[in-house]
Amino acid sequence: MPLDETALGRALSQAGADADLSSHTVLCRREAGAFQRAAKSGDDLLVACTQESRLFLALNDETEGAQPVTERPIRFVNIRETGGWSRDAKQATPKLAALIAAAQLPDPEPVPTVSYASAGRCLVVGPADAAQRAAGLLADTLDVTVLAEGRSGALSQRRAQAQHTGRLTRLQGWLGSFEAEWTSDNPIDLDLCTRCNACIEACPEGAIDFSYQVNLDLCRSHRDCVRVCEAAGAIDFQREPQAVTERFDLVLDLGDTPRFTMHQPPQGYVHAGRDEARVLQAVLTLKDLVGEFEKPKFFQYKRKLCAHSRNEQVGCKACVEVCSARAIRSEADSSGGIFVEPHLCVGCGACTTVCPSGALAYAYPNTVDQGRRLRTLVASHVKAGGKAPALLLHSEGAGARMIEDLGRAARVDAAVHGVPARVLPVALWHTASVGLDLWLAAIAYGAANVWVLLTDEEAPEYRTALGEQVAVANAILNGLGYAGTPVALIEVRDARDLPALDQALRAPAAQTVRQPAAFATQSDKRATLDLAIDHLLAQAPQASDEIVLPKAGAPFGAVVVDSDKCTLCLSCVGACPESALADNPDRPQLRFVEKNCVQCGLCETTCPEGAITLQPRLWLSGAGQARKQARVLHEVEPYHCVRCGKPFGTLKAVELMMGKLAGHAAFQGAALERLRMCGDCRVIDLYSQPNEVRITDL
Structure with a gap:
């Protein structure tokens, strides 16, 4: 890639980034010796190669005199596929300076963690034959219980694992805390069955097979099976259906339909169906889920700002409806507001994006840290001589892989343009975690475009919610006279969509602000929105007194x-x-x-x-x-008490009250007239009538 050491050093200096490029021009594993010398210096280290991050971390551990990463972290940034391998590579120096400057920012503030504890108790549920095969693969590591559903294969003669038959009726929970409930209504009790097979031989209809369950459609009530099983007592046609509830740490689901239907099922639950390859992958995944685990608590919730409910009346339901993990539930009928189960939360941040009040806020990284990153990218790009920067927000998983694929394709295919010089990729834990407040702040900082790259990782709910937020953002910006399409979604699925991604990234730049903003994003969402809108309004190409917004998603x-x-x-x-x-x-x-x-x-x-x-x-x-x-x-004008003349209530309210109560037995004669009095006079008049029966006397 055409790396210009002198120009990049000058661009970094102009962008305010501190970096020494005097001897490092390859920026990959061929610089191992230079890396080891730098590791001994104690200076901060930034490696412009994410592909070999494991190698450089290992080199640091093996280099005598180098500080461990716990004392001096090593940062990594990809400048190759994101810009160096592109038709614009020779013009990409401002972009490289911006990416390097952003990579030097401090880590986000730490947040509380959510803990899981798994002892390896695993429920395998599905057809008997498939469930037993999977249980055998898991048994060397996990404590396995098999729930065989239906008469779908022979049960093992050996009781290698706990075995049950029945129908799973309820499954809830998460890693380390699943609760499963199933109903067993077959006459044969597997706990009592000795697998002697006498019932199979005795049944004249062949209604019993090696699943050790009675096919009630074939059974003609001869009860020969009951007679031969008298010693064990495992067969009882009068037995009531048994409901069993047990707790597990892990669940392997081999059924055709997943028990959890949400886009993001709970951690610790794996649905593999009957696909052998998926079953093997599930086995490897579950074996690693024994022990204690932690993850960040990705959200902050301020109940006093929540606009979900008051007095059992429901208002905003945006977060409840968008959560693809079903981690959010309404508490309108109890304490009010919502409840977010942190063990189910997967950190997508969609709830914080659609929340209009800022009651839900993304915590890792928070909006202050994320805003600093966006401002650094845009400002560094512009200071280094770049024009009309576009921010490309993408996930750290599928989104990053798609961009890397595009860069590699541009390296070998002249028909592929690659990531343009003005496009600055921004990796996020999840694309739904950044929304309207940070989009508008980025435009206020001088970005021409904000693009959100969606892959097959995003749930349908997220696509809908982000689309609504994009419509609101463009309505505001276009209403202020900023030409073009400043904010947009770019949807791709897999490598076959690379040409579409390549084309989308070459879209024309929208109009930018004349003077970039210098404000810092706030922890309060509404405060950030106000700062961004005030700046965009002050820089607006055209004046506007009112901008009509789409109803969906309008804050x-x-x-x-x-x-x-x-x-x-x-x-x-x-x-x-x-x-x-x-x-x-x-x-x-x-x-x-x-x-x-x-x-x-x-x-x-x-x-x-x-x-x-x-x-x-x-x-x-x-x-x-x-x-x-x-x-x-x-x-309106106040209504005046007919006795003392003091204003209270309104004429319409008093007349409406009298109309509704005129036919009530308790409000006749003088009692109805008292409705025209203020509270004080009403009491005085009531107790000045000694012969009148009062409601309090009844």
Whole structure:
């Protein structure tokens, strides 16, 4: 690859990155000697080769006088397939400088961990013959229990493992904590059966075979089997169906249909079906899942910001609906809000991307660290002389492999362009973990495009959610006059889609901001959105007072109140989790701060009169300041007490209350008139009528 040492060193200096390239020009395993000399120096080490990372780590361990990686980490960055092997390789120096600068950033802040403990208790469920074969492969490492479903093969004469027959009715849990429940309703009890085979010989219909289960469709109730099994007592046609519940650490599912149907099944559960190759791979996987394990707790949840529910009314359900691991459940009928089971969470971050309020936030890395990385990439590229940088967000797994495949194809095929010089790949744990706030921040930092590379790793829910967020982002940016398609999804499946990926990465650049932003992304999602939108508005090519947003996924908008229906009961104020709706203690008013509204819909579902509708939009009147100020949505004159004249309630509310209670037996005559009085006068009048029967006396 055409690596220009002098130009790259100059670009790194311009980008503010600290690196010594004086003697390292190959940047791969041929530099092993130079690497060992550098390892002894104690300086920070950055290796521009991810392919040989294991080699360099081993070299560091074997080099006398070198610091261990626990004291001085060694960082790796791929600049070959991502830019050096491309038709733009000679123009890729700013990109290489940006990638190297970003690779030198400190590691993300540590987060709490989630622990698993597995003692190797494994349930193998499926057809008898397949389940026993798999159990035999696992038995040398794991404590195996076989649940044979149906009459699908002979059971072993030897009780090498615990064996059950029945139908699995429930399976839940995760690695180290699965709970399985099955029902056994066959007359033969396998725990009592001695495998003497007398019942098989005695049955005149052949209803019993070496599965040791009675085929009730063939059985004609001769009960010869019961007679010959009298000593063991294993056969009882009067036995009630038995429900068995046991706990396991691991589950191997050999059924045709997976027991967990979500896109991301729990860790410790493997569905292999009847494919022998998949069964062998599953066996190897499960054997490694014995011991104690940890993973990061990928999310942070702030219940007070959650817009899911209030008073058993449900508003925003975005996180519950998008979670492909079914790790999130609603608690609207109990404590309110949601609950995220950290043992089921796989760290995709989709819930944090669709959360409009920021109640759910991605923790590893957090938005502050991730924003610093995006800003470093874009700023370093521009400072080193690059133009219109495009960020390509991709997964560390299939996405990274697709980009590497494209680079290798460009190396040998003149028809393949490779990753263009302006495209900066950004590896993420999962592509769904970065959303609208960081996309808009990246555009504010000077990126021309933000592209999200989707492969077959992404669940359908993620594709839908990301598509909705992309539509919102482009509506905002196009509404502000930024031409082109700043944010887009690039969908590929496998190597056959490389030509499509190659073409997509050469899409024209969208319009960039005149002056890049310098703000730092915040831990609070709404704060980052406000900073990004304020900067984009200040740099906007065209003025706009209002941008209509798509209804799906819109985190901004207005509340529209039908004044003919609204009684100013203020139920909506109590339901609003974001303080977007408020009352006025001095006057009957409903006030609204549009900046705070997350379009959760709780006000709409709570309103007893159906007077509220939502209007997704971004209101930018007054240079964006109007949306930050409280405005009155509805106001009426107060109703005055008929006895003392003190204002209380509203005319419409009092009249509505009297109309609804006029026919009630407890509100007749003077009792109905008291509804026109304030609370104090109502009590005085009630106790000034000594002969009147009061409800409290009944």
